Amino acid sequence: MHFADRLNAAVKRVGTPICVGIDPRPEDLPPEFLDKFPGDRPGVAESLRVFGDGVVDVVAPLVPIVKFQAAFYEAYGPEGFAALHATAQYAQGKGLLVLIDGKRNDIGSTADAYARAYLGKVPVGESFEPSWNADGLTVNPYLGSDGITPFVKVAAREGKGLYALVRTSNASAGEFQDLIADGKAIYQHVAQRLAQWAEPYRGASGYSLLGAVVGATYPDQLAELRATLPGIPFLVPGYGTQGGSSKDVAPAFDTDGLGAIINNSRGLTYAYSRPAARAKYGAEWQAAIEGAVHEMIADLAENTNAGKLRTPTAE
């Protein structure tokens, strides 16, 4: 089944477009929780796995998709990657779509290898087997078509999705992305190419398997890109800790409340570290996360078209 159709079905089923970002840094894990693990590298990797699984347990009934930040797992070497692999599988087993935020990029056969690695199947003996088996992957477009089309081909074959960086949420994003060439910003050139790459790969919903990462911290550009990129699903980082509000992300949605997933990482998974949550939930870190997800669901429902996703029976 086409990635965008799977994603839209999942968003409609739960009634919210939230993507929970799982960015596990040992220094931010609940102290009570960390005390249970040995203080060596395999112990830290195991704490990341158990924490990630614990986040999944809380959010699986509430959201359609989770996004794993690869860097925090890669930090712990092969053991860290094993933790990522395990929690990603666990999340899929709980019905969540899984996005790996690796911002991978390379050309030709190397891009194909990354695509097969994360989304497709890799050669094993006489056959092919899935390896990471994620539902989606983030990619960086700086290398041009050679760096994107190998990913798109694998994703199309496997019913998987991609999100290419277009306009990122960081302060210095504009240093290259906003330079003007031929009357258009570089991010607009990227957007235009992305529309061409995406066009042949639309699902029944009209959305393509190739999406765009567009930060919440630049709402004018988000609105402009939503208008110029119909049928391109957006992954919107920057809500919450990075300063983006529900009003900032509102332009990302189409009139049905589809077309975008809104990522929140630290604001949800480290909710327990905020003094107010600490006072309310104490060491109950999962309850704090659950409370934060419900707050974000309500905020998006009230201030964006995502409110239209809430069916009367879900209220």
Added chain:
Amino acid sequence: MHFADRLNAAVKRVGTPICVGIDPRPEDLPPEFLDKFPGDRPGVAESLRVFGDGVVDVVAPLVPIVKFQAAFYEAYGPEGFAALHATAQYAQGKGLLVLIDGKRNDIGSTADAYARAYLGKVPVGESFEPSWNADGLTVNPYLGSDGITPFVKVAAREGKGLYALVRTSNASAGEFQDLIADGKAIYQHVAQRLAQWAEPYRGASGYSLLGAVVGATYPDQLAELRATLPGIPFLVPGYGTQGGSSKDVAPAFDTDGLGAIINNSRGLTYAYSRPAARAKYGAEWQAAIEGAVHEMIADLAENTNAGKLRTPTAE
């Protein structure tokens, strides 16, 4: 010790600036070799490790540095990463500098996590420990300063190096990299920022720890960038299988034959698959690789300033 000083010392010691790219794809490994491994995912990962170690055994006395293409290891999941980790350690044990070609990119604390992962130390219990402990990492600059400076800071602290993509060697590289903004191509804007980021981090040799990836397949741009980026070490892909010749890469060097390492992956490590090598070496795949490295050493020595690195006693 500063990365550029370590690299220059290694280049002078062996008398050639070759970087051997290790891009192990199971379908390209010597068939006689592959038959020794079980036909499952751990078996494939183990074949990558043993092949990589075998390449290292051949090239360690001949070249200063090896570059691992992360994608081909990531393809085999956590077991693949374990193979990369093992071969990278093995190469350092044999005296080689190790570059991980991961083209990583992210912002702020996530970029810092990648940098600590590959080049620095990660928090483990009350202390910090190295994880991948590579000597250098490739990075993608599309996110601007926020995406590069966290890497530079870690590299400076740890005596490690970075190579940021500037002008890549692929056919579609120009789609974004050659767009003209304010009278300069985007890759030139990237080069200009890179010079600023690199300036505070020069070693005794005058070269910075922050280098640039500049493809051999566009020799005019390579010459221009060498002129405008004094003190920036280059990593030059595209020699050999991708079509770049020794004359194409010649502009990458300074007058002493320093300032650039020339990568060759498939042309060296799959030398045994060429009919002529097959006829000469049969199943002796390591001998075929050794022969190809000696040919490349001679080619660079004859047609570039790298010839000045050959001391009389080394001839």
